[in-house]
Amino acid sequence: MSQFIISVGREFGSGGRHIAEELAKRFNIPLYDRHLITEIAAKTGLSPEEIEKYNEKPKNHLLSRRVNGFSNSIEDNVAEMQFSFLREKAASGESFVVVGRCSETKLNDFKCLISLFILGDMSEKVKRVMNVYELTEDKAKALIDKKDRKRKRYHNYHCDGHWGDSRLYDLSINSSCLGIDGTIDILEQYINSRISKE
Amino acid sequence: MLTAQIFAVIIFIGMFVMIVLDKIERHYVTLGSGLLTLVVVFGICMRNGTAILDTLAIKSFFTKDFWYQVTESESKGINWATIIFIAGMMVMVEGMAKAGFFRWLCMKIAYMVKCKTVPIFITFMIMSAVLSMFIDSITVIMFLAAVTIELATLLKFNPVPMILSEVFCANLGGSATMCGDPPNIIVGTSLGFSFFDFLTNTGLCAAISLVVSVIFLYFAFRKEITGGKHEPVDMSKFPKPSEAITNKKDFFISSVIFGLAVILLVTHATTHLTVASIGLFIAAITLIAFGKHALELIKKVDYKTLLFFIGLFIVVSGLEETNILKLIANFIGDISNGNVMLMIAIILWVSAIASAFVDNIPFAATMVPIIQSLAETSGVPISTLAWSLAMGTDIGGSATPIGASANVVGTSVAQKNGYPIGWGRYCKRLAPATVIVLSISTVYLFVRYL
Numbered sequence: 001m002s003q004f005i006i007s008v009g010r011e012f013g014s015g016g017r018h019i020a021e022e023l024a025k026r027f028n029i030p031l032y033d034r035h036l037i038t039e040i041a042a043k044t045g046l047s048p049e050e051i052e053k054y055n056e057k058p059k060n061h062l063l064s065r066r067v068n069g070f071s072n073s074i075e076d077n078v079a080e081m082q083f084s085f086l087r088e089k090a091a092s093g094e095s096f097v098v099v100g101r102c103s104e105t106k107l108n109d110f111k112c113l114i115s116l117f118i119l120g121d122m123s124e125k126v127k128r129v130m131n132v133y134e135l136t137e138d139k140a141k142a143l144i145d146k147k148d149r150k151r152k153r154y155h156n157y158h159c160d161g162h163w164g165d166s167r168l169y170d171l172s173i174n175s176s177c178l179g180i181d182g183t184i185d186i187l188e189q190y191i192n193s194r195i196s197k198e
Numbered sequence: 199m200l201t202a203q204i205f206a207v208i209i210f211i212g213m214f215v216m217i218v219l220d221k222i223e224r225h226y227v228t229l230g231s232g233l234l235t236l237v238v239v240f241g242i243c244m245r246n247g248t249a250i251l252d253t254l255a256i257k258s259f260f261t262k263d264f265w266y267q268v269t270e271s272e273s274k275g276i277n278w279a280t281i282i283f284i285a286g287m288m289v290m291v292e293g294m295a296k297a298g299f300f301r302w303l304c305m306k307i308a309y310m311v312k313c314k315t316v317p318i319f320i321t322f323m324i325m326s327a328v329l330s331m332f333i334d335s336i337t338v339i340m341f342l343a344a345v346t347i348e349l350a351t352l353l354k355f356n357p358v359p360m361i362l363s364e365v366f367c368a369n370l371g372g373s374a375t376m377c378g379d380p381p382n383i384i385v386g387t388s389l390g391f392s393f394f395d396f397l398t399n400t401g402l403c404a405a406i407s408l409v410v411s412v413i414f415l416y417f418a419f420r421k422e423i424t425g426g427k428h429e430p431v432d433m434s435k436f437p438k439p440s441e442a443i444t445n446k447k448d449f450f451i452s453s454v455i456f457g458l459a460v461i462l463l464v465t466h467a468t469t470h471l472t473v474a475s476i477g478l479f480i481a482a483i484t485l486i487a488f489g490k491h492a493l494e495l496i497k498k499v500d501y502k503t504l505l506f507f508i509g510l511f512i513v514v515s516g517l518e519e520t521n522i523l524k525l526i527a528n529f530i531g532d533i534s535n536g537n538v539m540l541m542i543a544i545i546l547w548v549s550a551i552a553s554a555f556v557d558n559i560p561f562a563a564t565m566v567p568i569i570q571s572l573a574e575t576s577g578v579p580i581s582t583l584a585w586s587l588a589m590g591t592d593i594g595g596s597a598t599p600i601g602a603s604a605n606v607v608g609t610s611v612a613q614k615n616g617y618p619i620g621w622g623r624y625c626k627r628l629a630p631a632t633v634i635v636l637s638i639s640t641v642y643l644f645v646r647y648l
Binding site for chain 2: 043044045046050054061062063064065066067068070071072074077078080081
């Protein structure tokens with residue numbers, strides 16, 4: 001397979017972003033996460049902070065309206081810009097890793113797409129969040145719930161399938177079972193098998 | 199009857215909530231709600247086959263009045279005239295867009311004012327209002343906003359004030375004629391008003407309001423508009439208006455058809471051709487003229503909006519047949535205590551406030567039978583109430599980013615090009631402008647009709 005796109009959906013605290021970064025390094029391809037925001041900012045003239053403010057956020061239904069595919073919601077338009085950007089990149093033949101952004105659905109007509117979902121045990125996710133963000137256990141748990149609720153709403157608004165539903169992804173994996181590094185190794189093997197199979 | 203009334207209200211409220219939540223496409227929502235109205239309200243609760251037939255209004259197609267109308271008449275149930283007219287205009291507009299008409303017009307005007315920012319700002323506002331008198335505001339803003347952003351990039355000015363002003367003027371222009379805004383088409387075809395009736399009543403009010411609005415918006419955005427770099431304009435860098443024309447023959451044909459549509463609409467009270475006939479005729483000649491591209495134009499017609507209208511009319515008929523709308527009309531009559539001035543003010547301002555937050559099309563469709571009933575019981579001329587309703591629903595929509603379709607399209611085009619427009623930025627200037635125009639409308643209605 002000359003082109004391959006790795007889409008990484010993730011639960012907050014599961015280490016999904018770190019896994020995506022590591023996969024991008026091992027396969028020597030670009031990662032689109034924060035970088036996606038920088039590229040869109042450069043293209044549109046918006047500041048990265050402005051895009052970040054509305055990034056992967058569900059819109060407020062009471063304050064938004066959609067007419068013939070146009071929406072007044074900034075969240076919707078930032079999401080659409082990211083989806084089109086990803087589709088342009090995919091269509092250009094570039095290989096890359098993308099984190100979130102409904103990429104498993106928005107790019108699913110590209111045969112070179114390998115979609116992954118990283119989940120984790122709550123106890124392990126809490127430990128990781130406590131460690132990374134220096135939070136108490138209760139606050140870490142509340143943050144995980146809040147972030148995942150937002151991601152779920154964002155995903156389910158923009159896609160037909162449900163966020164985290166294993167039927168939507170090629171492979172769903174619990175990073176708590178083998179640890180982050182073990183998970184990366186397994187995923188690397190899986191991706192290599194997919195690439196050589198095609 | 200009470201059970202039927204309860205179900206009619208539940209279905210109506212459910213439909214509105216679903217439209218606001220935007221989880222399911224709105225044409226599915228209204229069609230589903232319409233089906234429920236036919237089955238549950240008319241079929242199960244009322245066991246009234248006649249109500250179903252009246253609502254579907256299929257018979258109306260076979261009446262002479264539907265196509266050629268000498269005396270004014272009112273319609274009930276699905277307003278097929280509105281649907282056929284909108285469909286016809288959609289076909290015509292698609293033809294014009296394909297030929298490059300709108301882009302050519304925008305570039306031509308920009309050239310005529312030598313691509314200077316302030317004259318562009320003023321002429322685009324006026325053009326937005328004038329085009330919206332005949333063409334749906336979504337199309338007008340889609341093209342105007344895109345050209346504005348293009349010019350803003352070349353001339354280095356902030357396009358947001360200009361896009362907001364164009365949106366405001368599109369809504370204002372739409373209020374001037376019967377075909378300018380969907381609520382007006384509904385009011386006109388349901389109550390038997392002509393294009394000319396609108397032009398001489400809401401049109402005059404819109405013209406006065408436009409002058410005031412242009413002045414207000416100029417002063418409101420003066421700093422942003424004139425604050426850019428004032429480098430000498432190099433006209434050679436700009437795309438030529440003629441480059442916008444994709445096919446000269448199509449361009450000529452679509453311009454002639456547009457001119458013909460305007461003539462037919464302005465004279466329809468004299469020719470007695472109904473808007474349904476005009477819509478069908480315009481669609482037919484556009485399709486014939488575009489020959490092998492006709493199928494392409496048909497495919498581009500926004501059938502979802504047409505289905506949305508069909509479902510909506512059925513749900514509103516549910517409220518009408520169960521006398522719910524009569525109860526609301528009586529309520530308005532009671533609180534205004536026969537005071538016409540208060541009645542006008544209530545209809546205008548309540549319509550405006552409601553239209554600022556909910557889709558003004560279902561609101562207008564619901565209000566038409568209410569003002570009909572109110573006119574019967576209070577003796578106030580239906581035309582006075584109709585103009586109040588039309589101005590309220592058309593103008594009120596300008597106050598917020600979700601109040602009218604043009605606002606959504608304008609803000610969306612700006613955002614996609616890197617100019618985010620949130621509620622604060624939108625309402626800061628356009629909410630006061632809306633209040634000013636509504637105040638002008640209130641005074642106009644009081645002075646002219648009392």
